[in-house]
Amino acid sequence: MEGKRDMMKKVPVREQDPKVRAANFKEVCLGYNEIEAVAEAERCLNCKNAKCVAGCPVSIDIPAFIQEVKAGNFKGAAEVIAKSSALPAVCGRVCPQETQCEGQCVRGIKGEAVSIGKLERFVADWSREHGFVPAAPEKTNGKKVAVIGSGPAGLTCAGDLAKLGYEVTIFEALHEPGGVLTYGIPEFRLPKDGVVQPEIDNVRKLGVTIETNVVIGKSVTIDELMEEEGFQAVFIGSGAGLPKFMGIPGENANGVFSANEYLTRSNLMKAFREDYDTPIMDAKKVVVVGGGNVAMDAARTALRLGAEVHIVYRRSEKELPARAEEVHHAKEEGIIFDLLTNPAEILTDENGWVKGIICRRMELGEPDESGRRRPVEVAGSEFEIEADTVIMALGTSPNPLISNTTKGLEINRWKCIIADENNGKTTKEGVYAGGDAVTGAATVILAMEAGRAGARGIDEYLSGKTES
Amino acid sequence: MYQIVKAEKLADKIYLCVVEAPRVARSCEPGEFVIVKMDEEGERIPLTICDFDREKGTVTIVFQTVGASTEKMASLKAGDAFRDFVGPLGNPSDFVKEDLESLKQKKYLFVAGGVGAAPVYPQVKWMKEHGIDADVIVGSKTKDLLILTKEMEEAAGNLYITTDDGSFGNKGMVTSVIEELVEKQGKHYDVCVAIGPMIMMKFVCLLTKKLEIPTIVSLNPIMVDGTGMCGACRVTVGDKVKFACVDGPEFDGHLVNFDEAMKRQQMYKTQEGRAMLRLKEGDTHHGGCGHCGGDE
Numbered sequence: 001m002e003g004k005r006d007m008m009k010k011v012p013v014r015e016q017d018p019k020v021r022a023a024n025f026k027e028v029c030l031g032y033n034e035i036e037a038v039a040e041a042e043r044c045l046n047c048k049n050a051k052c053v054a055g056c057p058v059s060i061d062i063p064a065f066i067q068e069v070k071a072g073n074f075k076g077a078a079e080v081i082a083k084s085s086a087l088p089a090v091c092g093r094v095c096p097q098e099t100q101c102e103g104q105c106v107r108g109i110k111g112e113a114v115s116i117g118k119l120e121r122f123v124a125d126w127s128r129e130h131g132f133v134p135a136a137p138e139k140t141n142g143k144k145v146a147v148i149g150s151g152p153a154g155l156t157c158a159g160d161l162a163k164l165g166y167e168v169t170i171f172e173a174l175h176e177p178g179g180v181l182t183y184g185i186p187e188f189r190l191p192k193d194g195v196v197q198p199e200i201d202n203v204r205k206l207g208v209t210i211e212t213n214v215v216i217g218k219s220v221t222i223d224e225l226m227e228e229e230g231f232q233a234v235f236i237g238s239g240a241g242l243p244k245f246m247g248i249p250g251e252n253a254n255g256v257f258s259a260n261e262y263l264t265r266s267n268l269m270k271a272f273r274e275d276y277d278t279p280i281m282d283a284k285k286v287v288v289v290g291g292g293n294v295a296m297d298a299a300r301t302a303l304r305l306g307a308e309v310h311i312v313y314r315r316s317e318k319e320l321p322a323r324a325e326e327v328h329h330a331k332e333e334g335i336i337f338d339l340l341t342n343p344a345e346i347l348t349d350e351n352g353w354v355k356g357i358i359c360r361r362m363e364l365g366e367p368d369e370s371g372r373r374r375p376v377e378v379a380g381s382e383f384e385i386e387a388d389t390v391i392m393a394l395g396t397s398p399n400p401l402i403s404n405t406t407k408g409l410e411i412n413r414w415k416c417i418i419a420d421e422n423n424g425k426t427t428k429e430g431v432y433a434g435g436d437a438v439t440g441a442a443t444v445i446l447a448m449e450a451g452r453a454g455a456r457g458i459d460e461y462l463s464g465k466t467e468s
Numbered sequence: 469m470y471q472i473v474k475a476e477k478l479a480d481k482i483y484l485c486v487v488e489a490p491r492v493a494r495s496c497e498p499g500e501f502v503i504v505k506m507d508e509e510g511e512r513i514p515l516t517i518c519d520f521d522r523e524k525g526t527v528t529i530v531f532q533t534v535g536a537s538t539e540k541m542a543s544l545k546a547g548d549a550f551r552d553f554v555g556p557l558g559n560p561s562d563f564v565k566e567d568l569e570s571l572k573q574k575k576y577l578f579v580a581g582g583v584g585a586a587p588v589y590p591q592v593k594w595m596k597e598h599g600i601d602a603d604v605i606v607g608s609k610t611k612d613l614l615i616l617t618k619e620m621e622e623a624a625g626n627l628y629i630t631t632d633d634g635s636f637g638n639k640g641m642v643t644s645v646i647e648e649l650v651e652k653q654g655k656h657y658d659v660c661v662a663i664g665p666m667i668m669m670k671f672v673c674l675l676t677k678k679l680e681i682p683t684i685v686s687l688n689p690i691m692v693d694g695t696g697m698c699g700a701c702r703v704t705v706g707d708k709v710k711f712a713c714v715d716g717p718e719f720d721g722h723l724v725n726f727d728e729a730m731k732r733q734q735m736y737k738t739q740e741g742r743a744m745l746r747l748k749e750g751d752t753h754h755g756g757c758g759h760c761g762g763d764e
Binding site (some may be wrong): 173174175183212213214215218219220241242243245247251252254257258260261264265268269270275276277278351352399400401 | 536709728
């Protein structure tokens with residue numbers, strides 16, 4: 001910035017060099033420092049009718065927190081954000097800002113939108129580093145609520161209810177809390193010890209208890225929680241569920257993984273670290289099938305473990321569902337994108353290991369029901385990509401465990417739990433739900449929005465209910 | 469933490485632990501399994517439930533040492549604890565949900581091979597508790613590797629023990645006992661439940677298909693989470709792909725694609741697999757897969 005500063009452009013954020021970071025699991029984006037944050041905050045026009053707030057699923061008062069940053073009052077900024085979000089250090093890192101807050105920013109009409117996500121991250125990191133913790137309520141109201149799943153929906157719901165004085169217990173099926181923040185999103189995008197753990201600790205500091213290793217529907221059912229353990233309401237935020245496969249020949253070969261398995265081995269089980277026991281395949285050439293954030297995460301994990309990585313996606317770049325920043329980072333790091341390409345068969349060697357994948361070229365036809373142009377196979381376009389590992393990142397289908405074991409809890413034809421999006425109310429009295437278990441695979445912030453709605457619904461239900 | 473109240477060596481490389489896990493003990497049924505994780509760095513290891521005590525809140529597991537993680541587990545003593553112990557996972561055996569009167573009309577044959585005696589035991593015990601005498605075949609390589617024979621003796625209607633080397637009971641494979649009972653003694657069985665090494669289950673199924681005895685097997689493929697999330701445990705049953713953790717672990721043995729399942733187990737188990745693994749995983753493989761002997 002020599003002389004006059006270009007207010008149309010974002011203050012650039014420092015990142016690890018692509019060549020260096022391609023070989024480590026440290027965080028890619030380094031974030032703003034205080035000077036950079038204040039400089040970026042100065043770009044905010046402090047709109048009266050702030051469109052960015054409408055673009056935020058949890059309606060953070062964005063101009064208000066940015067004005068605090070501009071004034072150098074970072075603690076004040078953190079207090080503004082804390083009113084609406086329990087996980088700002090997470091959201092600042094993983095929200096698709098370009099389609100939400102930043103997509104609405106007036107600055108973005110002629111120039112670049114204000115870097116709202118990076119400012120949120122700065123404020124959250126600053127407050128963590130300066131020991132600013134949310135205050136627990138002085139006394140509880142004695143009403144017990146169970147929250148199933150400790151991912152973004154569950155943590156948000158639990159945090160909101162605890163602030164209102166409820167006694168909240170979160171039940172987590174895995175051995176660590178955090179849900180997708182822990183098993184799904186990689187370290188280089190969302191550091192576990194540095195960011196996820198402290199945010200979970202903040203929810204605990206509000207008085208929330210987290211019980212790990214409890215699979216609801218198996219270890220204990222929702223009906224038992226309500227009838228025998230004294231929980232007056234339940235929020236289900238159990239997440240996405242079972243990984244989808246394509247159903248093509250060779251898919252059960254050795255070396256074919258779901259993205260869930262690959263990422264869980266690396267993130268939850270820490271297989272990328274020498275001192276942990278769980279193995280992960282040392283692939284040389286990996287094909288990741290899919291174009292969402294999970295596909296990008298799996299691809300960039302495989303790259304860091306030393307492989308050449310191809311992303312195979314059947315539509316064009318424009319339709320990639322991943323966040324723009326993830327696609328950009330993946331390209332910078334050297335991930336090869338084979339677009340308009342669709343797998344037809346996985347080839348195996350005589351021992352049952354993957355040796356390649358046959359693909360077909362695609363072209364875009366008429367728009368389908370999703371509004372995106374439908375990919376159509378180009379006749380006679382089959383070709384082979386050599387690979388020793390194939391990772392399927394095709395989304396998930398709901399886990400039937402809870403719906404099968406809870407009397408009166410209805411599901412829709414996609415087997416998702418039916419819940420009112422305004423308050424999370426399900427077809428069973430006292431039971432609320434939100435996040436991927438209701439919508440199918442979506443984003444962290446949408447799950448948080450649903451967790452917040454569920455907390456509102458539960459509070460309305462229990463505060464209207466007379467003590468028994 | 470999940471306290472160990474009893475730890476015992478049952479046979480060479482085979483260990484038993486009784487673990488305090490009240491939620492699991494309260495809700496588990498025969499056929500289901502648990503996942504244990506010994507410490508922070510350990511793997512998640514799926515193990516079938518061998519026994520449980522609802523009042524004491526304890527669950528009994530039996531495991532064989534086959535690699536770094538289970539080797540570490542073998543050193544656990546009473547008073548130690550598992551960091552994590554989750555379950556029950558999977559589905560109970562079908563007969564648990566069946567109408568008791570119609571179940572009593574059926575003759576069951578249980579076939580246990582090696583450590584497979586551990587998951588078979590609670591099923592036979594359940595039968596006994598519900599007034600049903602089941603026939604049980606227990607097989608192992610040699611006398612010293614036989615486990616739970618006393619418990620099985622008490623629970624079974626008729627118990628047939630066979631060892632490959634003839635050092636105890638009958639000499640030969642479990643399949644030869646099945647042939648003896650059905651073809652020579654003319655016994656009739658409505659259902660066979662076979663649990664043991666994959667290769668044993670494959671050959672039992674080939675035989676019972678010929679003998680027209682419906683057969684249930686319990687699969688224990690590679691798993692990570694055990695709740696349906698990772699899909700590592702997928703297995704082909706008939707023309708469908710199933711997840712052993714949420715759809716199983718018990719399946720119609722006559723429909724299971726054992727060759728594919730064995731190949732998938734080879735990823736970590738056989739000589740070929742070990743070599744392949746070392747090759748494919750290189751430096752990232754540092755033991756603990758549970759099968760290769762790890763960092764020896």
